[in-house]
Amino acid sequence: MKKIQKHIKTWMKVALMTLLLTSCADLLDEQPRSNFEPGFFETEAGVLGGLTSMYAHLRYIYGQAYYYNTCQTGTDEVTYAQSADQNFLVMDLSGQGVIDASNSRADVVWSTAFSNINTASGVIKFGVEAGVSAELIAEARFFRAFDYFLLVQTFGGVPLDLGSGELEFNTNPVRTSVRNTVSEVYTKAIFPDLIAAVNDLPEVGRLTGTATKTLARLYLSKAYLTYAWWLENPNNIPTYPDVQRVDPDGHDAQWYFQQAYNVALEGINNPGPFGLQETFYDVNFAPNDRNNELLLYADHTQNSEFYNGGSLTYGSGGAPDNFAGWMMTWNYTVIRSSSSSSQWANDIESVRRAAEQAIGRPWTRMCPTIGAITNTFADKANDSRYDGTFTTVYRANTDKSPSIGGPIYNANMMEVQAGDAILTFLDEDPGQPITYPTPTSLGGNIGAGILPGRSDFVIAPSGVSRIVYPGLWKLGPYRTDSGDGLGQPNAGSTRPFNIAKFSELYFVAAEAAAKGATGPQSARDLINVIRARAGKWSWDNNENQERIEDNSSAMVAATPATVDVNYILLERSREYFGEGYRWYDLIRTQKWNELAGTYMIGGRNYGDHTPQTVIRTIEPHHYLRPIPQGQMDSMEGDNESYQNPGY
Template identity: 70%
Template sequence: MKRIQIKTLIGTVVLTLFLVSCSDILEEQPRSIYEPGFFKTEKGVYGGLTSMYAHLRYVYGQAYYYNTCLTGTDEVTYAQSADANFKDMDLSGAGSITPTSSRADVLWGAAFSNINTASGIIENAAAVGTISDALIAEARFFRAFDYFMLVQTFGGVALDLGAGELKFNTAPARTSVRNTVPEVYTKAIFPDLLKAVADLPESGRVTGGATKTLARLFLAKAYLTYGWWLQNPNNIPTYPETDRTDLDGHDAQWYFQQAYDVATSGIENPGDFGLEETYYDVNWAPNDRNKETLLYADHTETSEFYNGGSLTYGSGGAPDNFAVWMMTWNYTNIRSSFSNSGWTAMSSVQREAEQHLGRPWTRMCPTIGAIENTFADKTNDSRYDGTFTTVYRGNWDKAGISDPVYNANYLPVNPGDPILTFLDEEPATAIDYSNSTFKSNIGAGVLPGRADYVVSPSGISRIVYPGLWKLGVYRTDNGNGLGQPNAASTRPFVIAKFSELYFVAAEAAVKGATTKAGKSAKELINVLRARAGKWRWDNNGNTAKVQDNSASMIAATPATIDINFILAERSREYFGEGYRWLDLVRTQKWSEIAGSYEICGSSYGDHTPQTVTRDIQSYHYLRPIPQGQIDGMQMSDAEKAAYQNPGYN
């Protein structure tokens, strides 16, 4: 795969889109560039606001940025077809993270132009005379959102894009000075989010629009993250170098308390939001944009224009939503037989635009530890079943094939039957991976009496592994066929969920925040664990399952909640959604939790787990400033070297 280098200078202004204020959806029209006076018009303000929602597509659902958020954690490693984009991020000796190779450049390239757009709106909207505080608060939210993502990823970043701190810049800037982490939080993130909480409405101005609940979530997350940064329990270095002292004179404990108070206020004043009844419903594609979803990068199958990309093929680049391709292995290589006495190969699981399947790229895969340990309870807890595709079912009929088909043990199978199953646990009877008479072409095994091939949890490899159902593609225009499986996903990529308010509050409580009655760390976590125990559908069994295991889930919660348990719960709740690297960096648990992992090899039939050790250094807790940024600045070599995060020069 070609590595694309994005050279974006701080302060440049990019594509924008218009918004019609009287509609409940975003009305988008391309515009090449803003003129400086554009934001002094009502049309300009609405256009700028719409562009902020559109800019999310260039980061979220972009597979290479998605990779930087997961590969190298305890959740994910690189898969068999991975190139350097993925191997570099794993830090396991297959590659190394450099200013040229780090795909955190995706965030850097998209965030600063959006920050400048937000500043243009904030500075000029009041002069228009018809722009409400609520509209300006949307710009404040997005400016804070982008700065929050940047400071977590790169450390301190520039508040002055060429015209002064937090000022709208109208000319390209070829020099830059990075602010410290405390300056970014106290001058930009906290003031903007506090104003957003105060001025945003409880109900979004448009479908998917910024709300008070959304702003509360990110304010609470920012307080929590900054509290950890001030505390610095494992002495991780920061950059630019500065004392771990808050400019407003508060200590870490003050920020943990603020995180708790703001998060619980969000829970108690949910507006239009709340928890779905079951975990399955959170991720079930027909239920997209549900009440639990606070922010998403939107896509649609109804229009290429509003989707932001083709409905028939995927470009492999933004603004397509193609993240889920990366953790989809090449299940289309599965073969069954037209004969029950010999091998007459046929493709029994074909590429389909369906949530369990989709377009395979085999670039990322779950670790064995994630399958065996994170999701150890697959009986009571519905989140494993609501996260992965573990059963691959026959769909040859949708390709117009009507002949009889035979599978493992020469047994007949019908369309919709399991062809390959990833077992929930190691079976009592040993799997025969060496069956030579009707051997699986992808190295899966057989068990007596079963028509489906099987792989045990300890047998997942870099080439054959459970897929990621929760982000799977979904189309309603497939008819009776396979649909458009080569297109990027037309589902929204979810960025923020109401459920995270519970996790933020619980984590802050563990860090010492004084709690309210009924909202201790354990009680908050148990709300989500109880929900995880409620089933209405067996996803991989493809059958109704009305079962309430919430009492068992609550009973299994430890008496004392610690950070490791919260991190494990966050992984069960948000596996594969792009949270993990930031979670491990915030808590400084990355090397402890993800310093090694198990996975089988890259060849079909390799079911021997290997322990792989990662070389996670303290400087890796910050990503490198993209080389394109360094090269594009007109500064001395010494100034450029000083601009780069230590360890990456």
């Protein structure tokens, strides 16, 4: 089957002027664009061109590190790291700055989504008139709903009229805008488009990676679930534009929770070519990218810069590069070993930057909280997901060209070889005290600790800091063109950035069941499918060796008798840690302040292993991001009422 990747570059330069004037703003100068005319969509070739641009637009959101930061920093999973700039500091809500319309990097969504929505509206309107197949039109309907769903979660109510009428294709830029309510966005745009997509999309995509019934069912169930929470509003979080939380179709929150359950279960029971991978490791193992658990991704390739949409040798630090994985990668290249066995020489760079999944390019902008390591991933023996999420062992790669010859000595002045552990983040605080020597250079130049009889430096979970912490293995780079060398670690990742997974159908159904939906499978039944899979091991990243072990029974037995929303959120974090889900999970369930109002982390300096408790100030208005300043500046008249309150 041909891959959609082949067609992306041709059309990724083509986008639309919309009501919102984003084509004139500095925010999108990096994305070339021109106009679609209505006649363009009246042929199948034109529709295919428009659709290809819709897949290409995913690259400008997913893998874009500054938007990725808004989805993670400030949650119970992630805080800012030592080298964070203001983009990251303000998102933490811990006194490092204030989120406003100018610095909130949710502008990435606003400036990208509306252009794509307008393209989709053109395909839908003129493609239908030209007799283009319902399956192709359904792809456009999916993407219009996809973008509106992302927008309404992020900003609240957004405009359905881009200048030519609600959900109409627009070719004339205008300088006014009216925001629809949240309920209108769901009931007029998101639900109708996704229902049509479910009906008309094929079970098997027309190309590898294109939209299918299963994908549409996932998003329809997620939209029902999210809207149900919005209607219920358990913590009285304000909405905007301000409106009574009454469904125009007369349904209550419980009806929508039930719909979410029903649609998700339909997706599980009618998977088409999709399903769960055998182990959690298999899902995120780079050589197994684009496996059958993945329903949607922003694609990239190492085979061609033309089709990749970015350089294969250096990273631009901007879209459409996939550079999100750099953010939670600390500067491990500072680690030093010794060429001398008699005195600490501190002169061997034993872990060098390489285009390998366990390491990659360091930026030190984001780091996991201590609680994520100790509480979220409390079970590291049975549950494979901690090992399949983080890089916890940094190994010598001195054999890579240009190789480093001669003996190398590490902790306790013990000799190490290529492939041996140089630094290990321990699973638990050990029973015996760790010696953290001073000066920090005696701890491998990073203030790491020493345990008797071990050649690797060590850091306990309680010693994780903003400058030294486990990296995010699951988003690490992967290349097959490195030969015997270090490859191209400075380029953006050529891996796809995963957006939607089959596994989430189980989580959506479980959450709906925990909120009262009824059916053949309980919340516990559904979560245990995921937990049973998490107990199956095929490989141990920490030990760097095969591990054929099945702890499914222990995982299922450990599941509480009553699975509530908080437990489901813990499971979601274990399954999707660092993938950009967390902020949306916390605002949907209105659990953000409850679960992320405080966190623990060490300081910014090497050798700082004293955990600090940090308090966040999460206000109700933070549950919506500000409308970007570029949008506000583009509109005529007094637009104060357009902005979300609190900003």
